[in-house]
Amino acid sequence: MTFLRGMDLSRNIIIALDVMGGDTGPESVIPGAALALEAHPDLAFILFGDEGKVRPLLDKYPALKGASTVVHTDKKILSDDKPSAILRASKGTSMRLAIEAVKEGCADAVVSAGNTGALMALAKTVLRPIAGIHRPALASVFPTHGAGDTVMLDLGANVLVDAENLVQFAVLGAVFAKLHKGVETPSVGLLNVGSEEIKGPDHVRGAGKILADIDIPGEYCGFVEGNDITKGSVDVVVSDGYAGNIALKAVEGVGSMANHLFKDALTSGPLAILGGMLAYSALKKLKVKLDPRRYNGGVFLGLNGLCVKSHGGCDALAFSSAVNLAAELAEQGYIEKVGREIEHLAEQGLS
Secondary structure (H helix, E strand, O other), X not given: OHHHOOOOOOOOEEEEEEOOOOOOOHHHHHHHHHHHHHHOOOEEEEEEEOHHHHHHHHOOOHHHHHOEEEEEOOOOOOOOOOHHHHHHHOOOOHHHHHHHHHHOOOOOEEEEOOOHHHHHHHHHHHHOEOOOOOOOEEEEEEEOOOOOEEEEEOOOOOOOOOHHHHHHHHHHHHHHHHHHHOOOOOEEEEEOOOOOOOOOOHHHHHHHHHXXXXXXXXXXXXXXXXXXXXXXXXXXXXXXXXXXXXXXXXXXXXXXXXXXXXXXXXXXXXXXXXXXXHOHXXXXXXXXXXXXXXXXXXXXXXXXXXXXXXXXXXXXXHHHHHHHHHHHHHHOOHHHHHXXXXXXXXXXXXX
């Protein structure tokens, strides 16, 4: 904790940043942190990375510089490093040090745009799951037809799960939705191939039966289908990591295709360009609503510490979204609230 000397500890939330993670490293992390600080003026940062690369960028953002301390390391985890090798050779890397800052109580959350498999493996090893949690899950938010968004998990951390894993994911997601969406009783659905009770694999149907009979921090609404994710039919969509990751990539792919086709249509001729100019205000609102950078940030839920994964190819705005999400959950005491709900599950006979 020696690197905390001279740091303004009166600030409410301290975020540890893996500055060297991602495709561009400090070039997106530093300006992204500066944007997050504008939204959350009480934040402080511990920046883990190559000081020679961090300092020149930090000098451009006086407010961020005053709210940060830099911990030098020139060791980093590469995007193509295998998780099995990383666990053995991660000591002293920017990612590992940032996670350890949370473990040691020096930071309230860690944010990294680095190797997903490495971050998952290191976070689980260093932070450890909350007592009673069998498997941590990866959660994120999706835009919907309405004004809000949908929380979905698991997005790939656990390919094979059982019914009780899905029940725990429902609790993790419901507490997330309560804090993120400000909904007192979030609605929860299980992703399935149909809404009928007889449909789906054993672990999904088994989880549905359990959720229908127990008390969770939300309202279980039965099975939902893939199109319900963006409809906003429920506040939380629960899935195993296999189906969840496929759904995530499918939604991202459709969004990318729609953006491409939309741009082509608006530039297809003079009348199309004129129409685009006339509809500029409406199109600008649509662009903001669907901008994937504003939904960047996957949270590893169920660990004894907050760990947020930013997309590796993020820009400053996207990285700031991941930091904002970490700050939001830390400020509202997500870890403590989940711990109480898992204890409540155990009291109902689920361990």
